[in-house]
Amino acid sequence: MxxxxxxxxxxxxxxxxxxxxxxxxxxxxxxxxxxxxxxxxxxxxxxxxxxxxxxxxxxxxxxxxxxxxxxxxxxxxxxxxxxxxxxxxxxxxxxxxxxxxxxxxxxxxxxxxxxTDDLTGALARRRFMEIAAREWLRHERAGAPVCILMLDLDRFKLLNDSFGHAAGDAALVAFVATCRANLRTLDVIGRTGGEEFAVVLPDTTLEAGYAFAERLREAVAATPVPGVEAGVTITVSIGAAQAWRGESLESAMQRADAALYAAKREGRNRVGLEPDGAPSQSAHP
Structure with a gap:
C-alpha cells in the first residue's frame, strides 16, 4: 500500500x-x-x-x-x-x-x-659296371690304356660238393682277399656271378695286365681254403683283354671272357689272352 x-x-x-x-x-x-x-x-x-x-x-x-x-x-x-x-x-x-x-x-x-657283395666285399655287378664305365670314358677321352680281366675259380662246384657250401664261401672270401692284397687302389674288382669276377686295371696295357694276372694266379694257387683240411687250395683261370678305341666296355669284357674260356679249355689255372694278344716282360704298374 x-x-x-x-x-x-x-x-x-x-x-x-x-x-x-x-x-x-x-x-x-x-x-x-x-x-x-x-x-x-x-x-x-x-x-x-x-x-x-x-x-x-x-x-x-x-x-x-x-x-x-x-x-x-x-x-x-x-x-x-x-x-x-x-x-x-x-x-x-x-x-x-x-x-x-x-x-x-x-x-x-x-x-x-x-x-657291395655281402659275402666277399667285392663290388656288386651293377656297381662294378658303373665304375668300369667311368674308367672306360676316361680311356676314351685321354686314350689311356685299360686292361680287363675276367676270372673264374676252377672246379668250384667240386669244392662245394666235397667240403660243403661253407667251404665254398670261405674260398670266395679268401680269393677276394688275395686279389685285394695284389691290386692297386685304383684297380676295381667286382663279383659278376657265383664264382666269377672281373677286374678293371686303369692305365694298364695288355702286356702289363698279363704279367699282373700271372702273379695273381700264382698267389691264389698258394692260398689255402680256410676251415678245411690242410693242403686244400683253389686255382683261378683268367682271361685278359685290352680296350680298343671306339669299343664298348661290354665288347672288351666279352673278348676277355673268350680268353678266359680258352684258358679253361687249355687245362685251367692259367691266363688266357684275347686273340692275337701276346705277353711280354712288361710288369703291372
Missing part, C-alpha cells in the same frame, strides 16, 4: 520518485534471489553436464579397461596356444630328425648292400 506524504508548511507535494513502498526492498531481494537462482540453475546445469560427461567418460574408460582385459586374456591364451604348438613342433621336429637319420642310415645300408 502506498501513502502520499503531505506537504509541510506549504511545501510542494512530493514527486512520484520520492514515493516510498513498503515492499520495494523485498521485491529487490526477490529479484536478486531470482537472478541468483537462475545463476544457480545455470551452474547446476553446467555441473550436471560436467557430471554426465564425467559419467560417460568413466563408463567408456571402464568399457576400454574391460576390453583391454579381454584382449590381454585373449593374448595370453593365444601365447599359451603358441607355446603349446611350439612344444608340439619341437617334439615333431625331433621325431622327424630321428626318422631322417634312421632313413639315412637305412639308405646307406641299402646302398652298401646294392653296391
Amino acid at each position: 502506498t501513502r502520499a506524504v503531505r506537504a509541510v508548511d506549504g511545501a510542494p507535494p512530493a514527486k512520484p520518485e520520492d514515493t516510498f513502498s513498503l515492499y520495494d526492498a523485498e521485491e529487490a531481494v526477490l529479484t536478486r534471489s531470482e537472478a541468483m537462482l537462475a545463476g544457480l540453475t545455470d551452474v547446476a546445469g553446467g555441473v550436471k553436464a560436467l557430471a554426465d560427461a564425467y559419467r560417460r567418460g568413466y563408463r567408456e574408460q571402464r568399457r576400454l579397461v574391460r576390453l583391454s582385459d579381454r584382449m590381454q586374456l585373449d593374448l595370453q591364451k593365444a601365447n599359451q596356444a603358441l607355446a603349446e604348438q611350439r612344444r608340439d613342433l619341437q617334439v615333431l621336429n625331433a621325431a622327424l630328425s630321428s626318422e631322417i637319420e634312421h632313413r639315412t642310415r637305412l639308405e646307406a645300408e641299402l646302398r652298401s648292400l646294392a653296391d
Whole structure:
C-alpha cells in the first residue's frame, strides 16, 4: 500500500520518485534471489553436464579397461596356444630328425648292400659296371690304356660238393682277399656271378695286365681254403683283354671272357689272352 506524504508548511507535494513502498526492498531481494537462482540453475546445469560427461567418460574408460582385459586374456591364451604348438613342433621336429637319420642310415645300408657283395666285399655287378664305365670314358677321352680281366675259380662246384657250401664261401672270401692284397687302389674288382669276377686295371696295357694276372694266379694257387683240411687250395683261370678305341666296355669284357674260356679249355689255372694278344716282360704298374 502506498501513502502520499503531505506537504509541510506549504511545501510542494512530493514527486512520484520520492514515493516510498513498503515492499520495494523485498521485491529487490526477490529479484536478486531470482537472478541468483537462475545463476544457480545455470551452474547446476553446467555441473550436471560436467557430471554426465564425467559419467560417460568413466563408463567408456571402464568399457576400454574391460576390453583391454579381454584382449590381454585373449593374448595370453593365444601365447599359451603358441607355446603349446611350439612344444608340439619341437617334439615333431625331433621325431622327424630321428626318422631322417634312421632313413639315412637305412639308405646307406641299402646302398652298401646294392653296391657291395655281402659275402666277399667285392663290388656288386651293377656297381662294378658303373665304375668300369667311368674308367672306360676316361680311356676314351685321354686314350689311356685299360686292361680287363675276367676270372673264374676252377672246379668250384667240386669244392662245394666235397667240403660243403661253407667251404665254398670261405674260398670266395679268401680269393677276394688275395686279389685285394695284389691290386692297386685304383684297380676295381667286382663279383659278376657265383664264382666269377672281373677286374678293371686303369692305365694298364695288355702286356702289363698279363704279367699282373700271372702273379695273381700264382698267389691264389698258394692260398689255402680256410676251415678245411690242410693242403686244400683253389686255382683261378683268367682271361685278359685290352680296350680298343671306339669299343664298348661290354665288347672288351666279352673278348676277355673268350680268353678266359680258352684258358679253361687249355687245362685251367692259367691266363688266357684275347686273340692275337701276346705277353711280354712288361710288369703291372
